[in-house]
Amino acid sequence: MELTSLLLDGCRLLQKGETRNDHNIPPNANLVIHLELVSWKSVVDIMGDKKILKKIIKVGEGYDRPSDGSVAKEQINDGLDRAIMTMRKGEHAIVTVSKDFLYCYKEFGSISANSVVIYEVELVDFTKAIKYIEFDHTFNDVEKCQSNALRLSCNLNNAACKLKLEQYPEASRLCTEVLELDPSNVKALFRRSQAYLRTSQLENAEADIKRALSIDPDNREVKLGYKELKEKQKQYVRYEAEICSTMLSKMG
Numbered sequence: 001m002e003l004t005s006l007l008l009d010g011c012r013l014l015q016k017g018e019t020r021n022d023h024n025i026p027p028n029a030n031l032v033i034h035l036e037l038v039s040w041k042s043v044v045d046i047m048g049d050k051k052i053l054k055k056i057i058k059v060g061e062g063y064d065r066p067s068d069g070s071v072a073k074e075q076i077n078d079g080l081d082r083a084i085m086t087m088r089k090g091e092h093a094i095v096t097v098s099k100d101f102l103y104c105y106k107e108f109g110s111i112s113a114n115s116v117v118i119y120e121v122e123l124v125d126f127t128k129a130i131k132y133i134e135f136d137h138t139f140n141d142v143e144k145c146q147s148n149a150l151r152l153s154c155n156l157n158n159a160a161c162k163l164k165l166e167q168y169p170e171a172s173r174l175c176t177e178v179l180e181l182d183p184s185n186v187k188a189l190f191r192r193s194q195a196y197l198r199t200s201q202l203e204n205a206e207a208d209i210k211r212a213l214s215i216d217p218d219n220r221e222v223k224l225g226y227k228e229l230k231e232k233q234k235q236y237v238r239y240e241a242e243i244c245s246t247m248l249s250k251m252g
Contacts, residue, residue: 046086047164051098052079058122060088066126066157077101078187078221080119085161087123095119100220129154152178152185159191163198171195186216190225197229202236205229 046052065088079101087093099115129150139147155174162171175192178185189212196205209229212222 044086046083051100052083053096054083054086055094055096056091057094058090058092060091060123062088064088066123077117080117080121081157082160082164083119084121084123085157087121089123089125092122093120095121100224148181152182152188156185156187156191159188159195163191163194166198168195168198172199184215186212186219186222189215190219190222193225193229197225197232200236202229202233206233 042056044054044056046054066085077097079097080095083093083095083097095118097117097119102115102117155178159171159174159178162168162174172192172195175188175195178188179192182188189208193205193208193212196202196208206229209222209226212219213226216222
């Protein structure tokens, strides 16, 4: 934006023949600008719809990201959670999350149509922990409880990653593992519903999304998912009607 403003400013000066830095610029003169790109800040559209934007201030190291079976804090909203899953160790970023992910702030009053939350995040480190807790037969009761909580978090994050990568059967499998431990886990129900929806398993998708709504009826993301499902079902009914109509016309 700064570069565009500079160029437009220069063009206006040429058209008016105004003075800058004590030099008269004649009207319609050719303007030569020498530019040096010192640095830039990458902006990543996490979901492709501009609802979660990440501006990278400092590039992280290596190639690993905390999306494949890593520990995350469940207290953060899902928008920030998705952004963090794209970060590398040591990465510093500004994350802007739209109102669609701000349902966790509903207790603070109404949220305006243009509301966003801006986070400054540095991923200091992360732990890929799922492989260390798969076999817990030696754990005591407290350790088993802790390992189950960690496994839930890891599998939920991994499922979100698989959805993003369009690996829907794997996303569904991970969510099922979560639901075997926690049958009322809304995130697992919602993400499995999304996996079913993307593979046109509409009955399964509806069962999961309705279950999630019954547990958390005010969850905005789940309600949007239900709306998407109903639209998909309408499209499918229209498609079936068109097929039947075509078959009947051929028979006639």
